[in-house]
Amino acid sequence: MQANSPSLATAQVQINLAERSYPILIGTSLLADPLTYQHLPKAATALVVSNTTVAPLYAAQLTQALQAHYGKVVLLTLPDGEVHKDWPTLQLIFDALLENGCDRKTVLFALGGGVVGDMTGFAAASYMRGVPFVQLPTTLLAQVDSSVGGKTAINHPLGKNMIGAFYQPRQVVCDLEVLKTLPERELSAGLAEVIKYGPIADMAFLEWIETNLDALLAKEPAALAHAIQRSCEIKAWVVGQDERESGLRAILNFGHTFGHAIESGLGYGEWLHGEGVGCGMVMAAHLSQRLGRVDMAFVQRLTTLVRRAGLPVKAPVLSGTDNAGRYLDLMRIDKKSEAGEIRFVVIDGPGKAAVCAVPDALVREVIDLCCA
Numbered sequence: 543m544q545a546n547s548p549s550l551a552t553a554q555v556q557i558n559l560a561e562r563s564y565p566i567l568i569g570t571s572l573l574a575d576p577l578t579y580q581h582l583p584k585a586a587t588a589l590v591v592s593n594t595t596v597a598p599l600y601a602a603q604l605t606q607a608l609q610a611h612y613g614k615v616v617l618l619t620l621p622d623g624e625v626h627k628d629w630p631t632l633q634l635i636f637d638a639l640l641e642n643g644c645d646r647k648t649v650l651f652a653l654g655g656g657v658v659g660d661m662t663g664f665a666a667a668s669y670m671r672g673v674p675f676v677q678l679p680t681t682l683l684a685q686v687d688s689s690v691g692g693k694t695a696i697n698h699p700l701g702k703n704m705i706g707a708f709y710q711p712r713q714v715v716c717d718l719e720v721l722k723t724l725p726e727r728e729l730s731a732g733l734a735e736v737i738k739y740g741p742i743a744d745m746a747f748l749e750w751i752e753t754n755l756d757a758l759l760a761k762e763p764a765a766l767a768h769a770i771q772r773s774c775e776i777k778a779w780v781v782g783q784d785e786r787e788s789g790l791r792a793i794l795n796f797g798h799t800f801g802h803a804i805e806s807g808l809g810y811g812e813w814l815h816g817e818g819v820g821c822g823m824v825m826a827a828h829l830s831q832r833l834g835r836v837d838m839a840f841v842q843r844l845t846t847l848v849r850r851a852g853l854p855v856k857a858p859v860l861s862g863t864d865n866a867g868r869y870l871d872l873m874r875i876d877k878k879s880e881a882g883e884i885r886f887v888v889i890d891g892p893g894k895a896a897v898c899a900v901p902d903a904l905v906r907e908v909i910d911l912c913c914a
């Protein structure tokens with residue numbers, strides 16, 4: 543731990559991006575401790591953005607801690623859900639900033655899961671051309687992935703996360719205590735992003751997850767702390783080399799091309815993001831096997847783990863007429879696509895990922911297999 547980190551953080555992972563570097567603090571009782579926020583930029587006002595589920599649970603303790611540093615602390619409570627990750631809800635953040643006379647020093651605090659984090663980050667990136675913001679992730683998924691690395695976005699009806707910006711937070715605070723209230727289904731969704739880091743970068747971590755999955759599902763603090771720390775370390779390693787996804791960072795999207803098609807094809811919120819990623823990883827593993835990059839034993843190993851984590855491994859049918867065609871159409875609207883050609887993250891041997899175009903016929907085979 544670094545000398546200037548708050549006393550309650552039991553671990554710290556650093557994102558190294560020159561002047562945009564920042565710490566991820568991992569520990570217990572961090573949220574309510576004023577010391578957690580002592581190194582943040584000073585300002586007259588702090589705006590806490592949360593939602594109707596998380597605010598009643600955690601906003602009061604956060605607001606109280608922030609009052610030690612900011613003269614005025616405003617709470618904005620957004621509607622909850624992926625379906626609200628859109629322009630009208632984003633506008634509510636700008637309304638609150640302007641109505642409260644917020645200047646360009648105002649610090650935004652995103653208190654919630656990935657939806658709140660992505661929207662607050664996008665608002666921070668664009669309000670007065672950029673104000674500081676802090677991520678206070680309250681889901682496992684947000685603690686291991688979405689709060690880290692500076693991707694911010696809202697959805698468009700035609701495609702997920704299509705409108706956004708790269709904009710780094712000043713600090714990420716992963717307080718293990720908040721996971722106590724996280725519903726089981728959301729915990730499983732978060733485990734999808736934890737599992738992801740194994741096949742793309744660290745097979746020893748995959749093995750650790752296999753061994754410790756029951757402890758993770760039981761929310762054992764030591765297991766959760768290790769999973770969060772190792773996930774953040776791997777993400778920090780990737781983002782530190784390729785902040786704006788000109789190459790390597792795309793591997794973090796393993797399973798996401800199929801997953802995003804499922805999410806938007808079914809309608810946002812029907813399947814959770816992590817559920818789409820879990821099933822999408824199984825589909826991408828089959829694709830990797832058909833390309834000769836991993837064997838069937840690897841596909842089965844990953845499928846077993848995804849299923850054990852409480853995630854779907856059978857893909858939904860998105861169209862009664864040409865289901866594979868519908869998947870392909872949806873997947874063409876993907877930020878990795880180039881000139882209409884879909885590019886997939888595949889496993890290029892256990893622990894290593896690659897990005898490549900794949901013939902439609904092969905993708906169709908995988909969709910038919912996984913939807914059956």
Ligand code: NAD
Nearest residue numbers: 595655656657658680681683684687688693720723724815
């Ligand atoms: P979410 O933000 O919708 O949160 C899931 C649900 O849990 C919500 O109903 C929320 O209110 C509730 N919740 C949150 N914390 C809680 C707590 N401690 N106790 C009880 N309930 C709680 O979903 P998510 O899975 O956190 O995030 C998914 C979003 O993140 C998607 O929009 C996805 O696109 C995005 N994402 C972004 C990145 C990135 O790099 N920016 C990476 C991965 C995912």
Ligand code: GLY
Nearest residue numbers: 691693791794795
């Ligand atoms: N979640 C993918 C990324 O941050 O790049």
